[in-house]
Amino acid sequence: MNYEQIIRLMLERGFLLPSSEIYADALAGFWDYGPLGVALKNKYVELWRRYLVRRDNMVEIDGCQIMPKSVFVASGHLAGFEDPIVSCTKCNLTLRADRLIQEKTGKIIPERLPNQELDNLISSNDIRCPNCGGNFGNVRRFNMMFKVNVGPSGEEAYLRPETCQSIFVDFPRLFKVMRCKLPVAFAQYGKSFRNEISPRQSLMRLREFYQAEIEVFFNPDKANEFEKFDAVKSEVLRLALDGEKLEEITAAEALEKGYLPNKLIAYYLVILKQFYQYAGLDVKRSRFRKLGDDEKAFYASSAFDFEVETSLGWIELVACNHRGDYDLSGHSKVSKKDMTVLDGDRDVLPNVFELSMGVDRSIYAIIEHSLVVDGERTVLRFKPYLAPIQVGVFPLVTRDGLPEAAKQIYSKIKLNFEAFYDESGSIGRRYRRMDEIGTPFCITVDYQTLEDNTVTIRDRDTMKQDRVKISELEQALQRRLFTYSP
RNA sequence: GCGGGAUUGGUCUAGUGGUUAGGAUACCAGCCCCCCAAGCUGGUGGUCGCGGGUUCGAAUCCCGCAUCCCGCACCA
Numbered sequence: 001m002n003y004e005q006i007i008r009l010m011l012e013r014g015f016l017l018p019s020s021e022i023y024a025d026a027l028a029g030f031w032d033y034g035p036l037g038v039a040l041k042n043k044y045v046e047l048w049r050r051y052l053v054r055r056d057n058m059v060e061i062d063g064c065q066i067m068p069k070s071v072f073v074a075s076g077h078l079a080g081f082e083d084p085i086v087s088c089t090k091c092n093l094t095l096r097a098d099r100l101i102q103e104k105t106g107k108i109i110p111e112r113l114p115n116q117e118l119d120n121l122i123s124s125n126d127i128r129c130p131n132c133g134g135n136f137g138n139v140r141r142f143n144m145m146f147k148v149n150v151g152p153s154g155e156e157a158y159l160r161p162e163t164c165q166s167i168f169v170d171f172p173r174l175f176k177v178m179r180c181k182l183p184v185a186f187a188q189y190g191k192s193f194r195n196e197i198s199p200r201q202s203l204m205r206l207r208e209f210y211q212a213e214i215e216v217f218f219n220p221d222k223a224n225e226f227e228k229f230d231a232v233k234s235e236v237l238r239l240a241l242d243g244e245k246l247e248e249i250t251a252a253e254a255l256e257k258g259y260l261p262n263k264l265i266a267y268y269l270v271i272l273k274q275f276y277q278y279a280g281l282d283v284k285r286s287r288f289r290k291l292g293d294d295e296k297a298f299y300a301s302s303a304f305d306f307e308v309e310t311s312l313g314w315i316e317l318v319a320c321n322h323r324g325d326y327d328l329s330g331h332s333k334v335s336k337k338d339m340t341v342l343d344g345d346r347d348v349l350p351n352v353f354e355l356s357m358g359v360d361r362s363i364y365a366i367i368e369h370s371l372v373v374d375g376e377r378t379v380l381r382f383k384p385y386l387a388p389i390q391v392g393v394f395p396l397v398t399r400d401g402l403p404e405a406a407k408q409i410y411s412k413i414k415l416n417f418e419a420f421y422d423e424s425g426s427i428g429r430r431y432r433r434m435d436e437i438g439t440p441f442c443i444t445v446d447y448q449t450l451e452d453n454t455v456t457i458r459d460r461d462t463m464k465q466d467r468v469k470i471s472e473l474e475q476a477l478q479r480r481l482f483t484y485s486p
Numbered sequence: 487g488c489g490g491g492a493u494u495g496g497u498c499u500a501g502u503g504g505u506u507a508g509g510a511u512a513c514c515a516g517c518c519c520c521c522c523a524a525g526c527u528g529g530u531g532g533u534c535g536c537g538g539g540u541u542c543g544a545a546u547c548c549c550g551c552a553u554c555c556c557g558c559a560c561c562a
Contacts, residue, residue, distance in 0.1 A: 004555075012497055024536030024552055081562045087487075094487040095559065144562065161562070197487070197560045205561070297562055376523075397519045424514085428522030444521070456521080463522065
């Protein structure tokens with residue numbers, strides 16, 4: 001299935017809704033999660049906590065979405081997150097001013113050049129609209145951050161464009177009160193906001209979106225003194241170092257060959273890949289792509305994108321950036337707070353390696369990779385522990401006391417599991433409905449139930465059934481649902 | 487932002503100026519009672535993205551706006 005069909009399925013089944021769709025002035029780039037979507041997302045985030053946050057003893061926080069101007073002065077977003085743009089006075093075509101000039105003149109044009117100088121370059125080189133030949137207006141700045149006004153005085157503040165700034169500004173206190181030692185990782189799941197010029201493809205480019213970010217703070221002199229690496233050194237990574245060319249190589253070899261800068265980064269790339277394996281992504285269709293200098297974010301000294309192949313092509317799920325001491329030194333300068341911490345007997349300003357995960361995109365990718373159309377059967381083969389509905393409960397027929405028996409089981413197990421009771425239509429039809437939303441197990445109450453207090457558990461993927469005693473049902477479900485596997 | 491296409495019940499769709507907007511699917515109820523969908527009967531649900539205009543009369547023509555898709559540009 002392609003992107004469009006998948007989105008239709010998500011809309012139809014209550015995974016996703018266009019936000020404020022009843023109004024004609026609904027905004028592009030905003031989508032709501034429906035009941036199944038939020039259930040899937042919550043379980044995905046729980047898995048993230050299990051396989052990354054808890055596994056690595058990370059410290060999780062939940063920071064505010066609105067932050068004061070100073071934060072973004074220090075982070076560089078007020079200057080660096082801003083593009084010089086210019087519009088044609090005739091056809092309104094809008095382009096990046098620096099790139100336009102660079103393209104026409106062949107000269108390297110720094111993005112930070114003042115507007116006036118960019119204007120001068122456009123007129124002195126007689127640059128006209130490539131679309132209609134019209135003249136360009138004056139260069140202006142477009143900042144992708146949403147500005148908000150706080151309090152009656154309208155104090156200038158911004159919606160955070162990335163969640164990690166909360167971690168950086170909280171770092172000094174957190175490090176102390178949580179009794180941290182380097183290296184230490186901080187994690188946060190939450191919303192970020194970017195005023196995208198043209199949001200497209202629903203979950204791929206949202207203006208309000210979820211990130212799950214991990215910021216690893218470490219002593220740059222000790223990035224190779226990293227014992228945890230040994231446990232994962234023989235894991236295979238798929239690396240795209242130079243364009244599309246792909247190398248499958250163990251983490252240890254990648255280090256030896258200098259593809260990866262240090263053990264710490266190698267370790268986190270491995271556990272990120274492992275996490276996605278557990279999330280049910282087809283990692284054979286994934287890669288870590290090394291970004292060229294022209295693609296990297298302004299704060300990154302080296303960067304890998306974790307990407308997966310979908311019907312939309314390769315999409316970026318996680319940006320893995322070596323941010324150096326960019327953030328802490330920036331915040332230290334602007335806030336005049338000391339951001340150094342004690343490591344051994346020495347004060348160090350930690351460096352940061354981040355795994356910045358796009359949650360919404362990940363959800364999309366998992367759905368696409370989980371979807372199997374097998375003849376007439378449409379199945380979402382979610383890992384059981386990610387399934388929005390975990391178990392369906394059905395009476396085989398609607399007579400002879402079977403519905404009553406089934407409802408009794410349902411009312412009991414729904415306290416511990418996401419269960420769904422259904423008695424409408426044929427039994428096969430009910431199984432298929434569950435297949436379509438990825439429910440891994442269905443319990444059927446049949447005539448034998450009335451005789452010996454057993455029910456069948458039907459497996460979504462094999463369609464086979466096991467018979468279990470009602471008294472052992474919850475245990476049996478527990479075991480099936482929470483067997484984690486890559 | 488630019489160019490192109492699209493916008494009719496949950497979903498797909500017929501309908502290009504004129505009676506209560508038709509169908510499929512889904513859904514609901516009843517029948518059937520069947521362990522892998524699409525059997526029978528009945529039923530709910532749309533005023534046609536929003537606003538304005540033309541016309542005696544518009545889902546159907548015109549304008550504006552919004553959203554979605556594709557291409558370009560943008561994507562810290």
